[in-house]
Amino acid sequence: MDGLQNYLELSADIPGWTRGVEAQALVRFCSAQPDDAVIVEIGAFFGSGSVLLGGACKVKNSGQVHCVDPFDGSGDPVSVRHYEAIIMAYAGKTQRERFDGNIRRAGLSEWVHAHQGTAVEVAEHWNTPVDLLFLDGDQSPDGARLAYEAWSPWLKVGGILALHNSDPRDYEMGHDGHYQLTQTVVVEPHYEILELNGTTTYARKRR
Ligand SMILES: C[S@@+](CC[C@H](N)C(=O)[O-])C[C@H]1O[C@@H](n2cnc3c(N)ncnc32)[C@H](O)[C@@H]1O
Numbered sequence: 375m376d377g378l379q380n381y382l383e384l385s386a387d388i389p390g391w392t393r394g395v396e397a398q399a400l401v402r403f404c405s406a407q408p409d410d411a412v413i414v415e416i417g418a419f420f421g422s423g424s425v426l427l428g429g430a431c432k433v434k435n436s437g438q439v440h441c442v443d444p445f446d447g448s449g450d451p452v453s454v455r456h457y458e459a460i461i462m463a464y465a466g467k468t469q470r471e472r473f474d475g476n477i478r479r480a481g482l483s484e485w486v487h488a489h490q491g492t493a494v495e496v497a498e499h500w501n502t503p504v505d506l507l508f509l510d511g512d513q514s515p516d517g518a519r520l521a522y523e524a525w526s527p528w529l530k531v532g533g534i535l536a537l538h539n540s541d542p543r544d545y546e547m548g549h550d551g552h553y554q555l556t557q558t559v560v561v562e563p564h565y566e567i568l569e570l571n572g573t574t575t576y577a578r579k580r581r
Pocket of ligand 1 (some may be wrong): 420447449
């Protein structure tokens, strides 16, 4: 766990939303992917989750991480005010510069690749089957559904879907998009629900 612990600590130093047991679970699922796995993170912000995923690939010496984000602080209205506060606190560089710098400092530039644009925009040019899909972009019901519809066809049968913010709880209005996915489309028999870890649901695509 030594190498992985290093990336858990680097990730925790970057403003982000995947912490503690959730960070450990994301690393665990990423590490368990087959050789040369294709990992996609929708919604990367400053790269905190990306460092977890890229670090797991680097320790294993296999796999590539693709991070999709407009890098402009946009998203659902509930989230945007949190993004704006962080971006202002880290003024002086663009969000993309923060992301690139964090990935470079973590020594992960060969493992993590940014695709600037929304989930739907980037999916229009995507052409590679995906082993692990981490959905953590627009959290609104419409935004989450659009990202899911654009990317889930690329998830391999047997591949893992990770849905952040999808545990059953009271959500602010318009912020329960991933939870709604677990109640509508990410369900048996299409998916095998593997575990709920913190707020993140892990499900294996069955068909
Ligand atoms: C919650 S943050 C991501 C956190 C990161 N995954 C982590 O583990 O710390 C969500 C990010 O998704 C971005 N985003 C918003 N709408 C998006 C969309 N339609 N497609 C892709 N990313 C989006 C936001 O701008 C923000 O940078």
